[in-house]
Amino acid sequence: MVSRNNAGLSRELIIVEALHIIAGRGLGGLSMRRLGDALEVEAMAIYHHFPRGKEQLFNAIAAYVTTARVVSGLTEGQGPEEEELPAAGIAEEDPDRVENLPWDRRITAWAESYRTRLLTYSGAMSLLMHRAPLTLAEQRTVAMLDAALEEAGLSGDDVARGRDSLLSYCLGSVGHQVRYEGREDSPGEVEALARFLFGLRALLRGLGAS
Incomplete structure (x- = not known):
C-alpha cells in the first residue's frame, strides 16, 4: 500500500531505488509510478526532489554512478x-x-x-x-x-x-x-x-x- 507520508524520502534514497529497478528491469523499466510504488510513496512525491521529472532524475543517476x-x-x-x-x-x-x-x-x-x-x-x-x-x-x-x-x-x-x-x-x-x-x-x-x-x-x- 502506498503511503502518503513522505518523511525520510531523500534524493539519495530515490536514486538508489531507481538503480535497483534499472538493475532488475533495465532502463526502460524505470518509471516514476514504479519508482513510487517501490518507495511506498505517491509518484508525485518524487517530483518534490526532481521537479523537472525523469530527465532530471536520469542526470542525477548519471552523476551518482560516475x-x-x-x-x-x-x-x-x-x-x-x-x-x-x-x-x-x-x-x-x-x-x-x-x-x-x-x-x-x-x-x-x-x-x-x-x-x-x-x-x-x-x-x-x-x-x-x-x-x-x-x-x-x-x-x-x-x-x-x-x-x-x-x-x-x-x-x-x-x-x-x-x-x-x-x-x-x-x-x-x-x-x-x-x-x-x-x-x-x-x-x-x-x-x-x-x-x-x-x-x-x-x-x-x-x-x-x-
Missing part, C-alpha cells in the same frame, strides 16, 4: 547545479594518502574507483553515453587528472587530450567487460581487473612519454 571520490574537498550541497550532485555515502579514499602519491598512482587510484562504480551500476551505462552532468565532483576530478597529467609532462591541449583518453579508456573497458559477461570465455573478476590495469599502465606509459 562519481569516484579520490580527491579531497568535496562538499555535499555545492556545485554548479546542486540538484544534480550525487548522493552522500560514497566510500572515499584517504585524501592525504592519495594526494601524496606519484601522478600515475593517483590516476590509477581514481581509475580503479571509477571502474568499480561503473561495474556496480552497469545497468545504467547506457545513460552515460548521452549524459555528462556538470557537478562539483566532476570539476574536482578534472582538476585532479589535469594536475597529474601536467606533472607527467603534458601541457596545453595535450592535457585535455590525455584526460579524454583516460575517461574513454575506463568507459570503453567496462563496456567491453559488461558486453561479454555470461559468456563461457569471459574472464573472471581477477583477470578482468588485471586486463584493465594492463591497458591502463600502457596508456599511462604513453602519456608519460608524450
